[in-house]
Amino acid sequence: MPPLLRVEGLKVYFHMPRGLVRAVDEVSIYLNKGEIIGIAGESGSGKSTLALGIMRLIMPPGFIEGGNIYFEDTEVLHLPEKVFNSEYRWKRIAMVFQGSMNGFTPVYKIRDQIKEVLEVHGYGGDPDQRVNELMKMVNLDPSIADRYPHELSGGQKQRAFIAMALALNPRVLIADEPTTALDVITQTHIINLLKQLRKELGISIIFITHDIALMSMITDRMYIMYAGRIVEHADAADIVRKPKHPYTKLLMEAVPDPSKEYIKGIPGFMPDLARLPPGCRFQTRCPFVMDICKREEPRLKRVENSEVACWLYG
């Protein structure tokens, strides 16, 4: 069975005063039906840009330089904007944005804001009933829809936003740092909700976070992103048990753990995406850097059960 969503060689660049920033550079990922995949990386690695690219929401000075996105068998990246907007965006692929719990306007009730989404996209049924259904789907009492955003806690707002994303029954949900602003207890409740939605609705989820530990607890497969490129891709279990790329290893060591006496960091910082050095993008921070790393950029290749872009693996 072909994947539900397939991104191939996507390039999202930005024209900046300091030069061309290659925020997402030839990234390929796929998502199977009913799967939860994760995209992990630190800020500036391009993971949010990748998500916005899939939604075709890149605004100038950003632009899509190349690549293809297939939804089932249809190429959607080059569809006319009008068609994409009426057929795909929010209808088949919806997104919970980073910080979206603050994405509600404070002056309207939650119900009216969700109803607006339904109206704009031409929902046929009874909108009020749909809002109630959606609220129940995210384990909120329907009466909460009649409140204003400021009357909700952070977790409730996040649930309400997820409800809004689910309004038109999308097949793919992109969740960009959906729990970053929440406390840990609320975070676990939201993660449980996403797992429950996958089970009950069969929805496929792209989960984006900088927290690799959290990601390991929810995703089936993980992509590790660094400076605009995927550097490692494998089943979550394989990544956690046998990380291959030095960056993945360091990311895992940086996870704060109640049983550890220290937290490790990764010294150095990401290269300027407008002035990339020749060779591997991680060379400036890599503890195992070799001569070849400074000359040629490694490509993703299969090593055991993983795909990894690193010269350590030949």
Next chain:
Amino acid sequence: MSLGDTVIETKDLKVYFTKGGLLSKKSVVKAVDNVSIKIRRGEVLGLVGESGSGKTTLGRTTIGLQVPTEGQVIYYDSKGFSHVINPRNITKDIRRKLQMIYQDPYSSIDPYMKVYDALRQPLYYAGVRDRAEIEEIIHKAFDDVGLPYDLLGNYVFQLSGGQRQRLAIARALMMDPDYLVADEPVTMLDASLKGLIVEDLKKINQSRGLSILFITHELPVAKVIAHRIAIMYLGKIIELGPTKRIVENPLHPYTQALLQAYPRLEPEARDKLFKVNVRELELVWPKSGCRFHPRCPFVMKRCETEEPPLKEVEPGHYVACWLY
């Protein structure tokens, strides 16, 4: 490391805010409610709680940025004198000794200032006018946080997030403080930087014997730096004890849930739901009894009516819960 005598003490500290009043009903938010803690010289006290628990307000009040509604904050200087800290009558000399670093290094320092000026200005206001002396203090602070001197000529916006946070730390250290409030200093930073900044602060604590109130919502982060941990919930300290005991033997159901809910590298978990027996926070303020009772899995009749006091359960380990 041996810890000295008390440097900062709060006595039955209360900070209330009134909200509403014009169009809506007036209500009182008890951001800090009857908090009595002592921070010793050279100690790092981890203050852990979720957003809205009052930890930042408590921190701000201890350095005289917020007027207490009731109760007192007392600062004991190195000569043995005690000073009541209140923004209404705090002196410049005492201000210098109590410093703070903020959560967001992108908004706490003017991005269009040169790094050198961002450091020179507070020194100027503190009365240091001699060029050579300014230079010496700045260089020493830069050494402490491991920043290279050639950054001094850059603009603040040219620095990375980690460098900015180090600059914020350097700026606080220049004043040679006795006590530092670090308000979520690593929350905005990437996983790769978090560990480095925490290690920096740990080193500074050890080399300078500086007392730090380390505010965070991440218990595992507090664990690696703090000597003692205080757990705050809706304005109250609900558990306080040596770090090791809090992590190994958490007593309050809220502390237990905080530890349980923290994500670990655990791909086996992906098919299961998280086990959390604590309910999600709702915006309901319990009218009486224990503040945690609407979310508590072990709630009893008594919890709904009576508020539990902070009680010593084992040496130095206090908890406010009727289970004990």
